[in-house]
Amino acid sequence: MSVLAPWSLVALCAWTALVAGSPTPVVPAVRLDDAVTSPPKSQGGPQNRLPLTVFPKSYVVDLDVDLEAGDTGTFSGTVTVTLQPVKEVAFLTFNVDLDVITITSASLKQTGKGGGITFPTQDQAVIEQDKGLQMVTLRWNEAITGSDIPMSPAETYELKVVYTGKLRSDMYGFYRSSYKNAQQDIRMAATQFEPAYARSAFPCWDEPHYKATFQVSITHATSLTALSNTAGTRADIAGNTARTKTTFQVTPLMSSYLVAFVVSNFVGVAGVSPTTATTTAAPSGATTQATPGAVTARPTIPYTIWVRPGQQNQAAFAATVGPKSLAELEKFTGIRYDSMQLGKLDLIGIPDFAAGAMENWGLITFRETGILFTDGETTEASRESIALVIAHEQTHMWFGDLVSPDWWGFVWLNEGFARYMQYVSMDLVEPQWRLMDTFTVRSLQGALAFDALKSSHPMSATVYTPDAIQSIFDRISYDKGASVLHMTRNVMGDTKFKAALNDYLSKKRNDAAIPYDLFSAFDRSLGSDSGLPRGLTMAVALEAWTQEAGYPVVTLRTENGKTTVSQERFLSSQGECVSTNTRWWVPLTYTVQSGDFNAPKTVWLDPRVANTTLADQVTGWVVANIKQTGFYRVNYDDANWARLAALLQTENNQVPILNRAQMLDDALSLARAGLLKYPVALNMTRYLRTETDPIPWTAALGHLDFLNKMLAGDAGQTAFNNYVLGLMDAAYKSVGFAEDASDNHLKLTFRPTVLGQACRLGLKDCVDSAKTAFTSVLGGTAIPASQRSTVYCMGVRYGTTADWDTLWNRYLSTTTTVGERSLILGALGCSNDANTIDKYLGYSLDANMVRAQDASTVFSSVLSGGDANLDPAFDYFIANFDKMNTAYGGWSSMQNVVNGLASRIVDETRLKKLEDFLSSKSSALGVAQAAAEQALETARANLAWRRQHLQAVSGWVLSGALSALHPAPLILALALAFLLLRS
Structure with a gap:
C-alpha cells in the first residue's frame, strides 16, 4: 500500500x-468541507467528500455469501442504517461501489414508525447513481415518492437498502481468495476496506470521521467459519443443513474502513498470555484503564491465530509474541485492550493479500508471510519482521x-x-x-x-x-x-x-x-x-x-573556536522549482571533543534566526544530533569532517553506534546532493574495515550499492567493488558463512546481508561456500535458514537450467512453507540466462504460478539479479506492460516495477527509451502519471549524478582507495594540509 x-x-x-x-x-476551526451540504457534482476536490447533512449512528449488515457461484463468488445483502440529520434535508448521499453492488430496493422511514418512503430503483431522478464518485443520492418529492417532507434533526431515521454483489478478485473490498490442498482449490472470502472499500460490501458513509456501531451477520456454508470484529454465534437455518448463519455482537463506535469479515475453513490456535503463561481465557468484562507505564495483572481475552488446516504449528510464534507486544502497548498507553469492548482479538493469514497486514479492529488480517513462522525454515530476519508487523497492527487498536x-x-x-x-x-x-x-x-x-x-x-x-x-x-x-x-x-x-x-x-x-x-x-x-x-x-x-514537505540540513562551521549553526531545506538533487524558504524549530543536540556523548547539550534553532552560535569554545571535533534522535541532517566544515574520519579510525568505540551510522548516512547523502565533496564523504567509510556492528553497515550498504550502480561501465567500478570487499573483511569474518548454535539474533539477521553482498561482489570464499551448499540442497540436505537466500541465488547464477527448475518446482510444491517460498522467489531472478529470465517473468503473469501479491517480487528479483538482467527485464516490461498491469494488480504494484527500472538507468539511451514509452502510455496511466514522472526524476537524477560526480568518485577509487588504510593521524594531517594549501 x-x-x-x-x-x-x-x-x-x-x-x-x-x-x-x-x-x-x-488550527482549523471547522472541517475543510463543512460547507458541502449539497449532493456531489464533480471529482477531484471537496465534492468527492460526502455532504455533512446526516451522520450514521448504527448499521445492521446482513450478508449471504456463496463462494461457489460465478467466477469469483457472489453475495446478497441488506443494510439498515440509523441516521441522525444535522439539518433539515430532503436527500441522502452515501457511498456504494456500483461496479460490484446492484441496489434492488431502498426505503427510508422515521425510527419507530411505520410507513416511510420506498424509492423506485429505476428512476434516476430519485436514485442518482454515480459510478465515478462511487456515490448514490436518494431524493424525494411528492410527485414520485409521495413525500416531500425533509428529514428533521430532532428525529432519527432508518435507511434500508437491499442489494446483490459480486466478490472482487483484486484483493480489495470484499474479495475471494483461495489456496490448494492436495490439488483441490479451496475458496474463501476476506475483506480489505482501507481506505475506501467498505462500500464494495455494503452501502455506507465510507469516510473515517463517521463513527457508528455495526452488527454483522453472515449466512455461509455450514462447513465454513465466519469471523468478524466481535465474537459470533452460529445458528442453524431451518430446513437447510448446508447453510449456517453467524451473528456477531455489536461493535463499539468505529469507522467503516475497520469493519472486516472472513469466511473460510481455517482453524484457530489460542494465544499464550504473557501474564499467566497459559492459553488465554474469556474476558472478565472489566473496563478499567491502566496507569501509563504500570505493570498490570489484567484479565486475558480470547486471542486466536487463524490458519489453514495443517498450518497450526506455524502459528506458535505469533501466538506467543502477539500477546506480549499487546501487553506492552497497554502499559505504554495506559489503556487496556479489553476496555475497548471487542471481546476478543483474532489474527488471520490470508493466502491472497495486497497489503502487508490490516488493522481491522478485533480481526487483524495478514499476508501469510507476515504471521507464519517455522523453526529451521523461516529466517531470523523474518521472525523479526513477523513480530514487528504484528506489533504494528496491534498498535492500530489504539x-x-x-x-x-x-x-x-x-x-x-x-x-x-x-x-x-x-x-x-x-x-x-x-x-x-x-x-x-x-x-x-x-x-x-x-x-x-x-x-x-x-x-x-x-x-x-x-x-x-x-x-x-x-x-x-x-x-x-x-x-x-x-x-x-x-x-x-x-x-x-x-x-x-x-x-x-x-x-x-x-x-x-x-x-x-x-x-x-x-x-x-x-x-x-x-x-x-x-x-x-x-x-x-x-x-x-x-x-x-x-x-511542510522536507526537513533541514543543519550546518556547523567552526572558526577561532566559535561554532555557528544555520539551517536550510535539504534536497537530494538541486535545480527546478522547489522553494527552500521553509525553516523549522530544530532541537539540536550536540557534544564537543571535551564533552560527553551521554550528556549532550541542547539548543533550539529558531526558524526566525539565520544563525545560532554555540556556547561552547570548540577546539577539537564537534558532533551534532546525538544518537540521531532528530529528523534532520548535519553538515560540517571540511576540517571537522576530517577530524571525525580520524576519530572513527582510531577510537570508533568512543562514538555511539547510532552516531557512527548517522555520520556515514549524512556524509554520503550530502555528497550525493552536492553539498559535500565525495572524497571527504568517502574518507568516512574507511573505518568500516574494522566495523562489525550491523547498524553502521546497514546505513552504509545502501549508499555503497548506489555508487556501484552509478559506476556501471566505468573503469573505477571493479576497483570500487574490491574496495568494498576490503571494507567488509572484518564483518564477513565476524558472522562467518557457517551457522553456529550459539549465534544470537543480531548475527543471524546480519549474516544474510553480509553473505549476499560479499557473494554478489565475487568474494571467492563466499561464492565457493555457496556453491558447495547448493550442491547439498540439490542432494536433499537442508541448510541453515540464514544461508538460504545467498546459497539459492549463487546456485541459480552459477548452476544449470535444471538446477533452476529444481528450485522452481520446490516453490510450486504445496508442502513448501510460505517463508521458504518467499526466499526462493527472491533468488530465482539471480539467473543471468536470458531465456530463463524471460520464462520467469512470464510466470509472473500467470496467477496459477505466482500470486498477484507476489508478481512484482519476481520483477524485482530479476532486476537485482545482476547488471546483465537489466535489458531483458526492460524489454519485457515494454512488450508486456498491459499484461503486467493487470496481473500485478494495477499501478500500486507497477509503480515498484517502474521505480526499480528507473533506479538502474544511468545512460541517455535507456532514459530516452523509458521516457518515450511512458509518454506513449500517458493516457493509460491516468492518476499514476505523476508517479511515473517521479520515476523519471530518479533516472534523470542518476544521469545528473554521473555528470557531476563520476569523475571524482572514480578518481578517488583509482588513486589509492585500496591502500585506504593510512594511519588516521596521517589522514588528518594530509587533509588539514590540503585545506591550508587551498586557502
Missing part, C-alpha cells in the same frame, strides 16, 4: 513557499481504531504511531534485538532519503480521490511520522510523552482526531515547566514538521 504521492511540481512549490515558525499554530483520523490527509496519526510503536513495544519484549537502533537506520534514515525528493509532500496532506488517498500510504505517513514522534518523545521525555498519549487517546476515544488534538495533549502534559524556549509550544514547534 505504500506508493508515492502524485504531487505536481506546482503544488509542491506552493506548499514549500510557506514560511514556518509562525507564532501560533494553524492509534487508528480507538481514535481515527478525521480525514485521510491525517493518516500519519495512524501510520506514524503504528510504525514507531511497533519498534518501541517489541524493543520492550525483546531488548536484545536492539530494535530502536534498527528503527533509526531503517525507518528514520529511510524517511530522510524519501523526504529529500522534490516530489515529497507534507505529513498532513490535502487529498480527496481514492487514488490520491491511496498514494499517501508511503514513507512520509509511516516513517517520517514515526521519526517526528521519536524526536518529540526525546524532547519531552518518556514520562510526559506517555502521559500525553494517554490524554490524547482518552479525550478522543471512539472519535476522530486532527493533529492539533495530539499537539494539545503534548502541551498539556508538558505544562508550564516545558523546557522549551520561552513562549514556544509543541503545537507551534511541530507545525512546519507536519505541514
Whole structure:
C-alpha cells in the first residue's frame, strides 16, 4: 500500500513557499468541507467528500455469501442504517461501489414508525447513481415518492437498502481468495476496506470521521467459519443443513474502513498470555484503564491465530509474541485492550493479500508471510519482521481504531504511531534485538532519503480521490511520522510523552482526531515547566514538521573556536522549482571533543534566526544530533569532517553506534546532493574495515550499492567493488558463512546481508561456500535458514537450467512453507540466462504460478539479479506492460516495477527509451502519471549524478582507495594540509 504521492511540481512549490515558525499554530476551526451540504457534482476536490447533512449512528449488515457461484463468488445483502440529520434535508448521499453492488430496493422511514418512503430503483431522478464518485443520492418529492417532507434533526431515521454483489478478485473490498490442498482449490472470502472499500460490501458513509456501531451477520456454508470484529454465534437455518448463519455482537463506535469479515475453513490456535503463561481465557468484562507505564495483572481475552488446516504449528510464534507486544502497548498507553469492548482479538493469514497486514479492529488480517513462522525454515530476519508487523497492527487498536483520523490527509496519526510503536513495544519484549537502533537506520534514515525528493509532500496532506488517498500510504505517513514522534518523545521525555498519549487517546476515544488534538495533549502534559524556549509550544514547534514537505540540513562551521549553526531545506538533487524558504524549530543536540556523548547539550534553532552560535569554545571535533534522535541532517566544515574520519579510525568505540551510522548516512547523502565533496564523504567509510556492528553497515550498504550502480561501465567500478570487499573483511569474518548454535539474533539477521553482498561482489570464499551448499540442497540436505537466500541465488547464477527448475518446482510444491517460498522467489531472478529470465517473468503473469501479491517480487528479483538482467527485464516490461498491469494488480504494484527500472538507468539511451514509452502510455496511466514522472526524476537524477560526480568518485577509487588504510593521524594531517594549501 505504500506508493508515492502524485504531487505536481506546482503544488509542491506552493506548499514549500510557506514560511514556518509562525507564532501560533494553524488550527482549523471547522472541517475543510463543512460547507458541502449539497449532493456531489464533480471529482477531484471537496465534492468527492460526502455532504455533512446526516451522520450514521448504527448499521445492521446482513450478508449471504456463496463462494461457489460465478467466477469469483457472489453475495446478497441488506443494510439498515440509523441516521441522525444535522439539518433539515430532503436527500441522502452515501457511498456504494456500483461496479460490484446492484441496489434492488431502498426505503427510508422515521425510527419507530411505520410507513416511510420506498424509492423506485429505476428512476434516476430519485436514485442518482454515480459510478465515478462511487456515490448514490436518494431524493424525494411528492410527485414520485409521495413525500416531500425533509428529514428533521430532532428525529432519527432508518435507511434500508437491499442489494446483490459480486466478490472482487483484486484483493480489495470484499474479495475471494483461495489456496490448494492436495490439488483441490479451496475458496474463501476476506475483506480489505482501507481506505475506501467498505462500500464494495455494503452501502455506507465510507469516510473515517463517521463513527457508528455495526452488527454483522453472515449466512455461509455450514462447513465454513465466519469471523468478524466481535465474537459470533452460529445458528442453524431451518430446513437447510448446508447453510449456517453467524451473528456477531455489536461493535463499539468505529469507522467503516475497520469493519472486516472472513469466511473460510481455517482453524484457530489460542494465544499464550504473557501474564499467566497459559492459553488465554474469556474476558472478565472489566473496563478499567491502566496507569501509563504500570505493570498490570489484567484479565486475558480470547486471542486466536487463524490458519489453514495443517498450518497450526506455524502459528506458535505469533501466538506467543502477539500477546506480549499487546501487553506492552497497554502499559505504554495506559489503556487496556479489553476496555475497548471487542471481546476478543483474532489474527488471520490470508493466502491472497495486497497489503502487508490490516488493522481491522478485533480481526487483524495478514499476508501469510507476515504471521507464519517455522523453526529451521523461516529466517531470523523474518521472525523479526513477523513480530514487528504484528506489533504494528496491534498498535492500530489504539492509534487508528480507538481514535481515527478525521480525514485521510491525517493518516500519519495512524501510520506514524503504528510504525514507531511497533519498534518501541517489541524493543520492550525483546531488548536484545536492539530494535530502536534498527528503527533509526531503517525507518528514520529511510524517511530522510524519501523526504529529500522534490516530489515529497507534507505529513498532513490535502487529498480527496481514492487514488490520491491511496498514494499517501508511503514513507512520509509511516516513517517520517514515526521519526517526528521519536524526536518529540526525546524532547519531552518518556514520562510526559506517555502521559500525553494517554490524554490524547482518552479525550478522543471512539472519535476522530486532527493533529492539533495530539499537539494539545503534548502541551498539556508538558505544562508550564516545558523546557522549551520561552513562549514556544509543541503545537507551534511541530507545525512546519507536519505541514511542510522536507526537513533541514543543519550546518556547523567552526572558526577561532566559535561554532555557528544555520539551517536550510535539504534536497537530494538541486535545480527546478522547489522553494527552500521553509525553516523549522530544530532541537539540536550536540557534544564537543571535551564533552560527553551521554550528556549532550541542547539548543533550539529558531526558524526566525539565520544563525545560532554555540556556547561552547570548540577546539577539537564537534558532533551534532546525538544518537540521531532528530529528523534532520548535519553538515560540517571540511576540517571537522576530517577530524571525525580520524576519530572513527582510531577510537570508533568512543562514538555511539547510532552516531557512527548517522555520520556515514549524512556524509554520503550530502555528497550525493552536492553539498559535500565525495572524497571527504568517502574518507568516512574507511573505518568500516574494522566495523562489525550491523547498524553502521546497514546505513552504509545502501549508499555503497548506489555508487556501484552509478559506476556501471566505468573503469573505477571493479576497483570500487574490491574496495568494498576490503571494507567488509572484518564483518564477513565476524558472522562467518557457517551457522553456529550459539549465534544470537543480531548475527543471524546480519549474516544474510553480509553473505549476499560479499557473494554478489565475487568474494571467492563466499561464492565457493555457496556453491558447495547448493550442491547439498540439490542432494536433499537442508541448510541453515540464514544461508538460504545467498546459497539459492549463487546456485541459480552459477548452476544449470535444471538446477533452476529444481528450485522452481520446490516453490510450486504445496508442502513448501510460505517463508521458504518467499526466499526462493527472491533468488530465482539471480539467473543471468536470458531465456530463463524471460520464462520467469512470464510466470509472473500467470496467477496459477505466482500470486498477484507476489508478481512484482519476481520483477524485482530479476532486476537485482545482476547488471546483465537489466535489458531483458526492460524489454519485457515494454512488450508486456498491459499484461503486467493487470496481473500485478494495477499501478500500486507497477509503480515498484517502474521505480526499480528507473533506479538502474544511468545512460541517455535507456532514459530516452523509458521516457518515450511512458509518454506513449500517458493516457493509460491516468492518476499514476505523476508517479511515473517521479520515476523519471530518479533516472534523470542518476544521469545528473554521473555528470557531476563520476569523475571524482572514480578518481578517488583509482588513486589509492585500496591502500585506504593510512594511519588516521596521517589522514588528518594530509587533509588539514590540503585545506591550508587551498586557502
